[in-house]
Amino acid sequence: MKFLSALWKELLEISHDRTMLLVLIVFPVFIMLFMGSSFRSMEINGLPIGVVGPQNTSFSAMLLKGLNDSKAFNLQSYQSESDAMADFKNGQLKAIIVIPQDFEATLNRGNGSRIRIEVDNSDLALEQSVLAAMSAVVQASSADITKAYVSGAWDELGALNRSASKLGAELEDSRKQMQKTKSDLQTIKKNMDESNLSALVGALDGSSQKLSSLQGSLEVQRQMIQNASAKNEQLFNDTDSFLQNASFAVDQSIATIQSTHGTLVGQTAELNHTADNLALSINGLKTIKGSVNDSLVIAALDLNIMSLDSLRNSTLMQIADAKNQTAELEKLNATLHGFRSSLQNYSGILAKAKTDSDSSGSLAAIDKASVQLILMNSSLGSAREDVSRLKATMDDVRGSMTDIEGTLDQALNQTSSVDDLISSLQDTVEEQTAKDPDMIASPLSIELQDQYVRTSYVDFLMPQVIAISLLFSCFLLSSISLVREKTRNTIIRAMMIPYGLANMVLGKVLSMIVLSIGQIAIILVVALLLFGVRPPSDIWMLLFGTVVSSLVLSSIGILIGFYARTESAAIQTCLLIAIPMLFLGNIIFSPDLLPNYTQILQQLLPLAHVTNIFKVVLITGGNPLVDIVALLTYFVLLAIVLAYVLIKRRDITNYQ
Amino acid sequence: MASAVEVKELAKVMNERIIVDRISFKVEEGELFGLLGSNGSGKTTTFNMLSGLLPPSSGSIRIMGRDIKESDFIRMQIGFVTQADSFYDTLTVAENLRYFASQFGISSGETEKRMKKLLGQMRLAEKKDSVAARLSGGMKKRLNMACSLMHDPKVVFLDEPTVGLDPVVRREVWEVIEALHSEGKTIILTSHYMDEIERLCGRVAIMFSGRIVASGTPHELKERFELKQMEDVFAYLMKPES
Numbered sequence: 001m002k003f004l005s006a007l008w009k010e011l012l013e014i015s016h017d018r019t020m021l022l023v024l025i026v027f028p029v030f031i032m033l034f035m036g037s038s039f040r041s042m043e044i045n046g047l048p049i050g051v052v053g054p055q056n057t058s059f060s061a062m063l064l065k066g067l068n069d070s071k072a073f074n075l076q077s078y079q080s081e082s083d084a085m086a087d088f089k090n091g092q093l094k095a096i097i098v099i100p101q102d103f104e105a106t107l108n109r110g111n112g113s114r115i116r117i118e119v120d121n122s123d124l125a126l127e128q129s130v131l132a133a134m135s136a137v138v139q140a141s142s143a144d145i146t147k148a149y150v151s152g153a154w155d156e157l158g159a160l161n162r163s164a165s166k167l168g169a170e171l172e173d174s175r176k177q178m179q180k181t182k183s184d185l186q187t188i189k190k191n192m193d194e195s196n197l198s199a200l201v202g203a204l205d206g207s208s209q210k211l212s213s214l215q216g217s218l219e220v221q222r223q224m225i226q227n228a229s230a231k232n233e234q235l236f237n238d239t240d241s242f243l244q245n246a247s248f249a250v251d252q253s254i255a256t257i258q259s260t261h262g263t264l265v266g267q268t269a270e271l272n273h274t275a276d277n278l279a280l281s282i283n284g285l286k287t288i289k290g291s292v293n294d295s296l297v298i299a300a301l302d303l304n305i306m307s308l309d310s311l312r313n314s315t316l317m318q319i320a321d322a323k324n325q326t327a328e329l330e331k332l333n334a335t336l337h338g339f340r341s342s343l344q345n346y347s348g349i350l351a352k353a354k355t356d357s358d359s360s361g362s363l364a365a366i367d368k369a370s371v372q373l374i375l376m377n378s379s380l381g382s383a384r385e386d387v388s389r390l391k392a393t394m395d396d397v398r399g400s401m402t403d404i405e406g407t408l409d410q411a412l413n414q415t416s417s418v419d420d421l422i423s424s425l426q427d428t429v430e431e432q433t434a435k436d437p438d439m440i441a442s443p444l445s446i447e448l449q450d451q452y453v454r455t456s457y458v459d460f461l462m463p464q465v466i467a468i469s470l471l472f473s474c475f476l477l478s479s480i481s482l483v484r485e486k487t488r489n490t491i492i493r494a495m496m497i498p499y500g501l502a503n504m505v506l507g508k509v510l511s512m513i514v515l516s517i518g519q520i521a522i523i524l525v526v527a528l529l530l531f532g533v534r535p536p537s538d539i540w541m542l543l544f545g546t547v548v549s550s551l552v553l554s555s556i557g558i559l560i561g562f563y564a565r566t567e568s569a570a571i572q573t574c575l576l577i578a579i580p581m582l583f584l585g586n587i588i589f590s591p592d593l594l595p596n597y598t599q600i601l602q603q604l605l606p607l608a609h610v611t612n613i614f615k616v617v618l619i620t621g622g623n624p625l626v627d628i629v630a631l632l633t634y635f636v637l638l639a640i641v642l643a644y645v646l647i648k649r650r651d652i653t654n655y656q
Numbered sequence: 657m658a659s660a661v662e663v664k665e666l667a668k669v670m671n672e673r674i675i676v677d678r679i680s681f682k683v684e685e686g687e688l689f690g691l692l693g694s695n696g697s698g699k700t701t702t703f704n705m706l707s708g709l710l711p712p713s714s715g716s717i718r719i720m721g722r723d724i725k726e727s728d729f730i731r732m733q734i735g736f737v738t739q740a741d742s743f744y745d746t747l748t749v750a751e752n753l754r755y756f757a758s759q760f761g762i763s764s765g766e767t768e769k770r771m772k773k774l775l776g777q778m779r780l781a782e783k784k785d786s787v788a789a790r791l792s793g794g795m796k797k798r799l800n801m802a803c804s805l806m807h808d809p810k811v812v813f814l815d816e817p818t819v820g821l822d823p824v825v826r827r828e829v830w831e832v833i834e835a836l837h838s839e840g841k842t843i844i845l846t847s848h849y850m851d852e853i854e855r856l857c858g859r860v861a862i863m864f865s866g867r868i869v870a871s872g873t874p875h876e877l878k879e880r881f882e883l884k885q886m887e888d889v890f891a892y893l894m895k896p897e898s
Contacts, residue, residue, distance in 0.1 A: 005758035009744065009751075016746040016787060489742030493803065495709055496736050497759045498728040652709035653670070 002499065006507020010481070011514065020477070028469045028519045032526045035465050036458045044129045048092060049073040050084035053099030059107045060099050063115070063141040067097070072133040088118060095119045095130050107145060139442070146441035154433045161429040168422040175415045182408045185401050192394050201391070204384040211377040215370055222366045229358075236354045243347045250340040254333060261329045268322040271315050278312035458531040462523070463614035464587045469519050470546070471578055471585075471607055474512050474553035475560070479570040481508055482561025486655045495655075501646050505558055512554035516546050537621050545613035545624060548631045552606045555638035562645050581607040586615075606634050658721035660685040660811050660842035661706065666715035668701050668866075675701045677866035678715065683859075685720075685810070688833070688843045690857030692850075694894050698866040699846045700815065706844065707736040707813050720810055732760065735809035739816045741800045745789035749780055749799055752788055753806055760807035767806070774802045777835055779828070794825035801832060812836060814845035818852060830856060850886040862893050869893050 014020050049067070054060050055077060067073050076093070078084035084096045096118040100106070106113040117134060121127045282305055289301040485491040485504065494500035520542070527533040536542045557574065564570035582588060584598060585607030591599050602608045609627040616624035649655075661683040668676040676698040683689040693699040704710035706717060708730050717724035720733050743752045750771065757767040775781040778798035783791060788799060797817065804812065814833065818826040826849075833856055837843055847853055853860055854874045861871035870877055870893055874886050883889050 002759055002761065005755060009747070009755045012751055013744055013746045016748075488745065489738050489740050490744060492709065492736070492738055493742045493756065494759070496707065496731055496734070496804075497756075498731050498761075500759055503759065651711065652704050 002503040003506035003510065006503045007510040007514070008507075010507050010511030013481075014477075014511070014515070024473065024477075024515060024519065025522060027473065028465075028523045029526050031465050031469050032523050033530070035461050036527065036531045044072045044126075044133060046074045047072060047094050047130065047133075049075050049130075050078050050087060050093045050096040051075050051099070052078045052081045052084050052096060054101060054103055055099065057104035059104050059141075059145060062144055063099070063138070066137040066141045066144075067134070070133060070137050085118070088120070094126065095134070097134075110149070143438070143441035147437040150437040150440045154437065157429045157433050161426055161433070164422045164425050164429070168419065168426070171415050171418055171422070175412060175419075178408050178411055178415070182405060182412075185405055185408075189398060189401055192398060198391060200387050201384055204380050204387065208377050208380045208384075211373045211380065215373045215377075218366050218370045218373070222363055225362050225366070232354075236350060239350050240347070243343050243350065247340060247343045247347075250336050250343065254336045254340070257329050257333045257336065261326060261333070264322050264326045264329065268319055268326065271319045271322065275312050275315040275319065278308050278315060282308045282312065458527060459533045460619060462527060462533060462618050463611050465527075466520055466523055466614045466618075467549075467585065467587060467607055467611040468582070469523060470516050470549050470553055470610060471581065472574075473519055474516060474550050475557040475574040475578055476571060477515065478508055478512050478554040478557030479561035479564060479574055480567050482558050483564050483567050483570045485561075487566070489655075491655050492652060495650065495652065501650075505642060505646065508558055509551060509554050512557075513547050513550045516550035516554075517543065520546050534618070536618050538617055541624065542614075542617045545610075545617055545628065548628050548635070549606075549610040549613060552631045552634045552638060553610070555635060555642060556606070559638065559642060559645065562649065581605050584608065586611040603630075606631060609634075658718070659683060660687065660720060661689075661844065662716075662718040663702075663706070664716045666702065666705060666717060667713050668698070668705060668710065669713045670701075674866050676705070676712075679861075679863070679866075679868045680715075681861050681868060681871060683811075683842060683844055685842050686837075686840045687859065688837045688845070688857050690853045690860035691844060691846045691863065692848075692853060692860055692890060693846075693863035694848075697863040699863050701866075702863070703813055703815055703844075703846060707734055709736070732807060733810050735804035735807070735812045737801050737804045737812065737814045737817055739819060741796050743788055743796075743799055743803050746787065748785050748787055749775070749791070749802075750784045752799065752803055756803045757806040762807060770806055770808065774805055778802045778832060792825075793821060794828050797821065797825065797829055798832060801829075805836070809841070811842045811844070814843060816846050816848065818847070818849060826852070850890055854886050862890065864893055 014024065051064060055064055064075060068075055075097075076087075078087075078096075081096070081098060084093060087093045088096055098116040098118070100113055100115070103113050103115075115138060117131075119127050119130050285301050285305045285308065289298055289305070292298060292301070482491075482505075485494065491501070491504070494504045497503075524536070528535060556577070560570055560573045560577070564573055584594070584602045585605055586602070587607070591602050591608065594602065609630045612627040613624040613631070616622045616627070659682040661681075663682070664680045665678045666676055666680065667674065667678045679698075679702065681689075691699045691702065701710065705712045705724075706719075708724055708727055712724075719730050722729055722733075724730055744755070747755065753771045753774065754764075754767055757770065762770070772781075775784055778801060780795060780798055780802065783795060788796065791799060801814075801817070817833065818829050821829065830852065833843060833845070837856075845856065857874065859871070859873050860877065861868045862877075863869065870880070870889075872880065877889050878884065878886060881889050881892055883892060
């Protein structure tokens with residue numbers, strides 16, 4: 001850990017060296033203040049410009065207004081080009097705008113006009129800025145002029161469009177009229193088609209035939225009615241006879257039943273009387289039986305009683321049968337009475353049917369219908385002839401209507417073509433006039449999307465400020481520090497210590513890393529407090545970038561220190577290396593503006609990578625891996641060179 | 657017992673010019689040996705080779721019995737007090753001493769112990785926290801010596817330790833050297849001052865044009881050349897015809 005004591009020694013040395021300390025603190029603050037206040041904006045402002053030529057015409061006034069409005073220029077009017085040129089040579093003007101005398105007339109004729117600009121090209125950056133600003137204004141003015149032309153053309157096209165619309169409307173009316181006529185014709189044709197006269201003729205013929213057939217049918221019916229009338233008469237007579245016979249039979253049956261019923265009622269009464277007598281007899285025998293003691297008598301009495309009782313039961317049964325028969329006869333009698341009533345109804349109905357089935361009315365009606373049919377058949381014949389004539393006439397009309405329809409279709413097709421033509425014209429005019437004159441005057445525009453937040457221009461200067469600060473502090477401090485080791489002979493003492501030189505170099509590199517971190521912290525604090533820049537998004541990557549950058553830059557400084565004999569020689573060598581780096585290290589000029597071979601050279605310079613790392617960390621927020629790898633490669637190469645130097649320069653003569 | 661320093665046929669050729677021409681000598685442990693010679697005689701080159709700062713062209717050097725090429729061991733054994741001051745003048749006395757001790761890997765406890773001793777020995781205790789640049793010339797010389805002695809070397813090389821100093825300071829430096837010698841350290845010094853040589857060195861070697869032209873105790877040399885003063889001996893030997 002001897003390198004840590006070397007690091008501590010370096011820091012102690014710097015802390016005791018007030019001048020060095022002041023430089024370390026003041027330098028970054030100064031750089032930040034100087035750069036921050038000087039480059040808050042890179043836009044030109046109020047640059048004195050002379051104007052020669054007509055300035056009051058509409059187009060020249062438009063151009064000069066644009067230049068005035070840009071605020072980049074302070075326009076000064078001159079009567080002659082020689083007067084303006086005199087001030088230009090004296091440095092009072094930075095450019096002269098010469099407007100040609102025929103400026104307005106040329107533009108009015110629709111031709112382009114060329115404005116001459118005399119510019120101070122002794123300052124490359126200023127020349128580019130003036131040209132850029134003026135080009136923007138001239139382009140805007142050209143666009144205004146084009147816009148005026150296009151707006152006029154659009155007005156004329158608009159009028160043409162309106163005429164076309166009117167013509168289209170008239171054409172539409174005609175078309176509607178024609179379509180209505182066509183529709184009417186189609187309706188008539190349809191009606192004619194629907195009349196179907198041929199079918200009508202056929203129908204009339206059919207009707208005539210049907211009438212003839214109907215007449216035949218009527219005759220057959222007539223015959224049939226006459227036959228049916230005769231059969232009905234016979235049937236009525238037979239039925240009537242049958243009804244009379246049946247009625248007689250029923251009457252006889254009723255009389256028989258009534259007679260039988262009377263007989264049965266008499267028999268029943270007699271049987272009831274017999275049964276009563278038998279009961280009296282039985283009771284008498286039972287009384288006798290009770291009064292006698294003789295068993296034989298009693299037995300004889302019991303036998304008589306039993307016989308009488310049996311007889312009586314038989315009598316009672318006969319009575320019951322007689323009652324049943326009587327009831328049956330009463331039912332039969334009622335049935336026969338109902339049957340006789342039905343026969344009487346049938347007789348009534350038959351008499352009515354006989355009256356209704358009189359066929360004379362029907363025959364008269366058939367005769368009348370037959371006459372009507374003959375008359376109708378005659379009318380149908382006349383109608384058929386009329387329909388045939390009408391059919392021929394309608395065929396002629398249909399042909400004429402088809403011709404008219406064809407003519408109308410042709411006319412409609414023609415109107416459709418004209419319509420398409422008008423529509424196409426209108427579409428074209430609409431399409432063209434829909435275009436914004438501004439867009440036609442300047443069809444291409446740029447939409448700049450700032451990818452990175454910038455609170456002030458100083459935000460974008462931070463990488464350069466840090467890179468410059470690191471470059472000078474690492475280069476100068478490390479090289480001077482090593483030269484001092486030589487001039488103070490402490491390097492000899494280091495050579496007398498095991499690994500003394502290596503530890504000394506390591507200590508110096510580490511101290512430069514620590515100091516660089518301190519410097520960047522100072523720069524950031526000043527930038528944050530005074531210029532309100534964005535704080536770094538990735539502190540760790542900022543630290544890592546600082547470490548890698550100071551590793552490389554301080555290694556270069558130490559190498560310079562090894563070969564420089566005095567501090568002034570070290571400073572001069574540092575400047576000799578630092579100045580090309582400043583020009584090519586992405587500090588002053590953007591690498592993209594440099595020639596290809598210079599860009600390659602730039603990639604070989606460590607400062608470009610240092611600047612890129614801080615640009616990525618502080619602005620773009622990307623990954624500076626490529627630049628870090630490039631710097632680490634540098635460091636490896638430098639470490640190899642340093643090791644080689646340490647080995648080769650172990651001889652004290654190198655330091656005396 | 658091995659010599660503290662043993663030089664055999666040591667030579668150095670630089671830019672095709674012989675600076676040191678096959679010199680040989682021995683310095684015993686605890687001896688205070690003087691290397692004398694005029695400017696350009698090769699004594700500083702010899703000193704540089706002895707301290708390992710310059711590789712010899714030929715010959716051998718052994719320090720405490722070990723070859724000079726065993727650099728890490730040798731560096732721990734020797735202390736080289738340069739003619740010009742070689743410390744950090746922006747640091748304090750104590751910071752300088754601590755730094756050099758740390759570079760030799762000495763623990764902080766041991767460092768404080770040695771620093772206390774050396775500051776007392778060099779009479780710099782009161783100036784411990786003074787910035788080196790503000791010290792007087794004598795103090796700077798003593799600090800320079802102290803820086804070379806922080807790792808407690810056995811062999812100390814002193815390259816013209818009193819050159820440019822006033823007589824008072826010279827005496828102060830002598831006293832320090834004598835104190836070191838009394839501690840048993842082997843000391844080899846170069847000097848142009850014969851009074852210094854006579855007072856301090858037990859034995860001397862005188863170089864001329866890269867060669868040792870004479871060696872012995874000051875007394876022996878005066879006797880050998882029948883001269884009363886070492887200065888006369890030196891002057892005699894510096895003549896080319898001698």
